Amino acid sequence: MRFVASCILAIGLAACATAPGAPDPSGGGGDGLRVCPGRVANAPASDNAGRVRGFSPIVQVAGASLLRAPVEGCISSGFGPRRGGAGSFHEGLDIFTRSPRVIVAGGDGVVEFIGSQRGYGRTVVIRHNARVKTRYAHLSSYGRSLREGARVSRGEPIGETGRSGNATAVHLHYEILINGRAVNPLAVGK
Numbered sequence: 001m002r003f004v005a006s007c008i009l010a011i012g013l014a015a016c017a018t019a020p021g022a023p024d025p026s027g028g029g030g031d032g033l034r035v036c037p038g039r040v041a042n043a044p045a046s047d048n049a050g051r052v053r054g055f056s057p058i059v060q061v062a063g064a065s066l067l068r069a070p071v072e073g074c075i076s077s078g079f080g081p082r083r084g085g086a087g088s089f090h091e092g093l094d095i096f097t098r099s100p101r102v103i104v105a106g107g108d109g110v111v112e113f114i115g116s117q118r119g120y121g122r123t124v125v126i127r128h129n130a131r132v133k134t135r136y137a138h139l140s141s142y143g144r145s146l147r148e149g150a151r152v153s154r155g156e157p158i159g160e161t162g163r164s165g166n167a168t169a170v171h172l173h174y175e176i177l178i179n180g181r182a183v184n185p186l187a188v189g190k
């Protein structure tokens with residue numbers, strides 16, 4: 001899968017607003033996962049073109065083989081504590097796509113939940129094994145044939161990005177959960 005910096009066209013939108021001194025996003029060849037231009041909370045280390053340093057698309061997590069980023073887009077918010085709100089902690093990775101874009105299953109598994117969750121909007125949860133799940137939030141639509149209890153394979157479309165729930169821009173909020181606890185999709189396994 002190629003990861004394209006779709007954020008380049010999004011200058012001015014909330015999730016990808018530019019800031020003075022932001023890296024020029026136009027210098028790369030289009031592969032690799034990138035951080036959106038502008039101010040990005042909890043951004044991972046990146047090179048001058050915004051490419052995430054040391055990015056590997058697939059990680060082994062507690063017996064599951066998972067994608068670190070299951071949609072093409074740029075990182076508009078990383079995992080970790082957020083400034084401002086006391087106790088606010090971002091339990092996932094936000095991947096901005098500007099317009100709705102296909103999200104794929106992060107790994108092989110069984111669809112555990114399809115529906116609305118408070119704040120998350122339209123959400124899909126996939127169980128990969130007894131310990132590992134992934135959550136996909138703020139969707140605009142679900143995959144047409146997606147059913148709870150159905151098996152899915154890594155890379156299979158499960159829906160499209162949107163801004164349902166508590167979201168101001170079209171993006172995917174992606175969580176990797178081990179025994180119910182969220183871990184950083186970009187750092188786990190390193």
Ligand SMILES: [Zn+2]
Pocket residue numbers: 077090092093094172173174
């Ligand atoms: Zn998020």
